[in-house]
Amino acid sequence: MDKTVEIVILAMVAAFLGLRLYSVLGRRAEHEERPVQPRFEPKADTAPRSLSPEMPASGPGVMPPRALVPGVTPAIERGLKEIAAADRRFDMLAFLDSAKAAYRMVLEAFWKGDKEALAHLCDPAVLASFTAAIDAREAAGEQLANRLVRIEEATIAAASFQAPTARITVRFLADIAALTRNAEGVMIAGSLDDAIEARDMWTFSRNTAAASPDWLLDETDEG
Numbered sequence: 001m002d003k004t005v006e007i008v009i010l011a012m013v014a015a016f017l018g019l020r021l022y023s024v025l026g027r028r029a030e031h032e033e034r035p036v037q038p039r040f041e042p043k044a045d046t047a048p049r050s051l052s053p054e055m056p057a058s059g060p061g062v063m064p065p066r067a068l069v070p071g072v073t074p075a076i077e078r079g080l081k082e083i084a085a086a087d088r089r090f091d092m093l094a095f096l097d098s099a100k101a102a103y104r105m106v107l108e109a110f111w112k113g114d115k116e117a118l119a120h121l122c123d124p125a126v127l128a129s130f131t132a133a134i135d136a137r138e139a140a141g142e143q144l145a146n147r148l149v150r151i152e153e154a155t156i157a158a159a160s161f162q163a164p165t166a167r168i169t170v171r172f173l174a175d176i177a178a179l180t181r182n183a184e185g186v187m188i189a190g191s192l193d194d195a196i197e198a199r200d201m202w203t204f205s206r207n208t209a210a211a212s213p214d215w216l217l218d219e220t221d222e223g
Helices: 004-033 074-086 090-114 115-119 124-139
Strands: 147-162 165-183 186-205 216-222
Touching: 074 124, 074 147, 074 165, 090 115, 090 124, 090 147, 090 165, 115 216, 124 216, 147 186
Parallel strands: none
Antiparallel strands: 147 165, 165 186, 186 216
């Protein structure tokens, strides 16, 4: 009797374990049979989209595409486009970087009285003006110890093209420490401790038909 009861109990335990095992494995199998859709995988019927909406290339009321130049007026943009059409190497940002470098080089050459350096950066009329000022300064026995502290801003104020000449005016806002000494080296004006604000309008020109890519300073004014 005891053995019979023991066998019955063991049979019940085995049946219970079998049901538990089936419930676990059965559910797992059901889940494995169903393909799981990845979270970031697009549906098969969803076409890829571009980052910007497509615009019609032409048609009534459709504006033709144009390359907008940030921060300039339509007149300046038109001048820049005409220059770019005549000179495929022209790039506005590269030009502004070169203009800032030229601004520094011209000022430093003028302060030092370096006429040779100015001859490579200025057209004949501007060079003559700088040379006359240098000669007058040397005749008075004066020396400049100026220093360009920083260029705060350089923006295009005008642009035009009259074949084959391209002209671009740049407005410079800069801080300059200015100091003038006499022939004895005594300071007679200015200070290197206090920078003054300089506002200049410089116009650069280039013959687009020439092989040289260099722009020359052909006009200076206060801005």
